[in-house]
Amino acid sequence: MANSDKGIILRGVSKRFGDKAVLDGVDLDIPIGKSTVIVGCSGTGKSVLIKSIMGIFPIDSGQIWFDGAEITSPKQRRSIKDRFKFGMLFQGAALFDSQTVWENVSFGLVNGQGMKRGEAREAAVEYLRQVGLSAETADLLPAQLSGGMQKRVGLARAIATRPDYLFFDEPTTGLDPIMSDVINDLIRSTVTSMGVTAVSITHDMASVRKIADTVAMLHQGKIVWSGSVKQIDSSTNSYISQFVNGRAQGPINTDV
Amino acid sequence: MKKTEQHKHQPATHQARGGLSRIHAAVAGLGAMVLQFVSATGQISVFFATTLGQMVQRPFYLRLMLRQLREIGYNSLPVVGLTALFTGMVLALQSYTGFARFNAESAIANVVVLSMVRELGPVLAGLMVAGRVGAAMAAELGTMRVTEQIDALQTLSTNPYRYLIVPRIVAGVLALPPLVLVADVIGVMGGWIVAVYKLGFNSGAYLITTVNIVTFEDVFSGLVKAAVFGFIITGMGCYHGFNSGRGAQGVGAATTRAVVSASILILVFDYVLTEAFFAK
Missing domain, CATH: 1.20.5 (Single alpha-helices involved in coiled-coils or other helix-helix interfaces)
Incomplete structure (x- = not known):
């Protein structure tokens, strides 16, 4: 089965961990060249969804296409490995703590593309500059950086391989509102300037309004609403309305 | 009713x-x-x-393997050397007190060298390295799993098995035999120190007896055991760390499992290999 549509398409994607169905038949269209944000409450499977798209978690059933090429199975995914490049900014930045900042940023260039270390260091300094960090940070270890700086380094590492698809897992979690805004601006400008297809997950509405072109809401393993970012405030969908307005009352069960 | x-x-x-x-x-x-x-x-x-x-499969991460060789082999020298030294010394002392009961004190050199080379050198070095290196590997990989660093490797077109596991296991197999060889020599010298300076043995005669009694097969069997133990230690450290549970508790449990399983497997395979080499 082939699908000629551009972008990322998910059909009936399911994933279980033991008895718990985390994703339960997810259908989602992620348009090419746009920034799509997936929202949802904590523990609804947003991270699992993004990692399933990335191939970090193999899915139990359903299908995934990248630009018309099916990549559901690991074998199919390997066959398009050279066609698409991916980058991801993890929730905790996931920097390699035994390596310096520049080694982290240039990791994909050295290990994935075989770039020489001297050349890679220069490239890393340039990517650090793009995310607002000076050349002096290049030789520091990740443990010597603040949370916001770690996120910037994570972003520099994600964009260093010039990816076609960028994924952001809760990019502003744990940051103060000002640093969150700085990271949101960086994501928006990076996505726009590089023309990549971006997929982010967050429950931070300020992030959604800043970085999203389109929004999808995940609840109990299913997409319950999707639409343009302009529609989120006017939507009559009870799920997105409850989430956007942060109300305890509504169809989303808030019992703990 | x-x-x-x-x-x-x-x-x-x-x-x-x-x-x-x-x-x-x-x-x-x-x-x-x-x-x-x-x-x-x-x-x-x-x-x-x-x-x-x-x-x-390419690429081979030679730099990472050399780093692991230094960590497993060179950095384990002090702890393995001390263990071997005191084991050799105790062995000489215990053998003397036992053999003196039937006037067989002259067999001390034989007992020390054969015990060290065939058995105690590889087993004690293996157990010490399991505690030092196996635990560290499980903790490091477990932390990498918990903080999504292993997931990050995948997103950077790097196979985590090839990048994290292969260099560690290859380094373990290569590092343990020379480490055990050093432990053998130090252990024998520990026995010699006690025999000569405490028990009054003739230095030259002790060393000649030691060299004459030990065969190539004795040393070779110990080195084969060392290579197998190197595989077991790094394999268990990597397996439990790579599949660590969530949080600090998960990493702690992975570390414990890595050391316990490696220690038990070392003792089991020690018997299996001894049976294979020496059973008639």
Whole structure:
């Protein structure tokens, strides 16, 4: 089965961990060249969804296409490995703590593309500059950086391989509102300037309004609403309305 | 009257039911253990099959392997050397007090060198390295798993088995034999120190006896054991760390499992290899 549509398409994607169905038949269209944000409450499977798209978690059933090429199975995914490049900014930045900042940023260039270390260091300094960090940070270890700086380094590492698809897992979690805004601006400008297809997950509405072109809401393993970012405030969908307005009352069960 | 009979029968029925439920619980428990064992064996087999498959594929991370060689081999020298030194010394002292009872003190040099080279050198070095390196590997990889660093490797077009596991296991197999060779020499010298300076043996005669009694097969069997133990230590450290549970508790449990399983496997394979080399 082939699908000629551009972008990322998910059909009936399911994933279980033991008895718990985390994703339960997810259908989602992620348009090419746009920034799509997936929202949802904590523990609804947003991270699992993004990692399933990335191939970090193999899915139990359903299908995934990248630009018309099916990549559901690991074998199919390997066959398009050279066609698409991916980058991801993890929730905790996931920097390699035994390596310096520049080694982290240039990791994909050295290990994935075989770039020489001297050349890679220069490239890393340039990517650090793009995310607002000076050349002096290049030789520091990740443990010597603040949370916001770690996120910037994570972003520099994600964009260093010039990816076609960028994924952001809760990019502003744990940051103060000002640093969150700085990271949101960086994501928006990076996505726009590089023309990549971006997929982010967050429950931070300020992030959604800043970085999203389109929004999808995940609840109990299913997409319950999707639409343009302009529609989120006017939507009559009870799920997105409850989430956007942060109300305890509504169809989303808030019992703990 | 009928009612009384019913009451009489009730305790017997309850007892029978209680007995059946206990048997049922015992069988269910046994079944769960068997399933868990089969599942764990399957997971370990898949892990090592994947690792072996990745060993023969490019790129080879030589720099990482050399770093692990230094960590496993060179940095373990002090702890392994001290262990071997005092083991050799104790061995000489104990042998002397035992052999003196039937005037066989002259056999001390033989006992020390054969025990060290065949058995104590590889086993004690293996156990010390399991505690030092196996635990560190499990903790490092477990932390990388928990903080999503292993996931990050995948997003950067790097196979985590090839990048993290293969260099560690290859370094373990290569580092342990020279480490054990050094331990053998230090252990023998420990025995020599006690024999010469405490028990009054002739230095030259002790060393000549030592050299004459030891054969190539003795040394070779110890080195083969060392290589196998190197595989076990790094393999268990990597497996448990790579599959660590969440949080600090998960990493702690992975570290404990890595050391315990490696230690037990070292003792089991020590017997298996001794049987293979020396059983007539």
